[in-house]
Amino acid sequence: MSDPNVNWLAIDSNPKFQALHRKKTFFLWGLMVFSTVYYFLLPIGAAYYQDLFKIKVWGVVNVGILFALSEFVVAWTIAYVYSRKANKEFDAMSQDIINDVNNGRMK
Template identity: 35%
Template sequence: MLVRAKRRFIIPALVFFTAYYTLLLVIQGYFPEIASKPVIGSLNFGYLYSLSQIPVAWVLCYAFIRYSQKKIDVLGKELMEKSRQ
């Protein structure tokens, strides 16, 4: 039950972030004209998309912490209580 609860979050998060990162590679490799379009001053779309990987990773980490506190930790405490009986 505990492992299933962890997988319920981790697998979709992993698929999302892998697709998000792979899109960066596809844009850089196959569509360099899109990646080189200036967006803000000398920063182009490719740089901004690359830099966006960091906040996306932090948001996923924060979301996992919240999910863990609400679901996984509760299940872990229940398991600990059952094992003590």
Template identity: 30%
Template sequence: MYDVARPATGNALDETGRLPVVPPGGRPPGTEHRRSAPRPGPDYAGIQAGPEFVALRRRFRAFVFPMSFAFFAWYMTYVLLAAYAHDFMSRKVFGQVNVGLLLGIGQFASTALVTWLYLRYARRRIDPRVDALRAQAGLPDRTRR
């Protein structure tokens, strides 16, 4: 178990019992030797402003926004029917199964359907463009499962 009364070795509290003061925008005293050269990396701002990324974002939104709206409308229809159309929702379809139960199960089925449609859409229309952008930026390939 960790003893909170005694700081661990190598801790900044060891020598003085106080936390080091960090100057604004600087590093704690004694850490200058740890400074390393900035790593060159992709120009994320440039990639985001580029036409390929803009097209990728547009393609993503072209699926997500309409599908989200449609699913929300379907969900709200179910909720409003359940709240205000008791006679309709309690109408027997067969045996003890009524319209409300079928529409409720339909909510689960439609969730699975939307998920499957998005995965299919992303695999065909979005992932190849993401891979091309990653290669253009010099980033390693993603691992696919």
């Protein structure tokens, strides 16, 4: 499976790749932790903060329903934010690295 024509170690230690790696790690973990915490607020709220969930805010619509609906909005927002960042930044950075490899500048 290994390709002897590519020096993987060199790419891994290249500053360009390191920059991509740092940015990506920070961004992905931030989103992941936020989304997990936000998701688990729903079962926790429904179990331990029922009085809060029962408050009616918009006709019969209560905090619980709005919070559950907000989970959808948050999930979609995370998807949008990630794809924007990846399309604009990460793809360009990795394309740059690929070009360097193909042109023999990173061997």
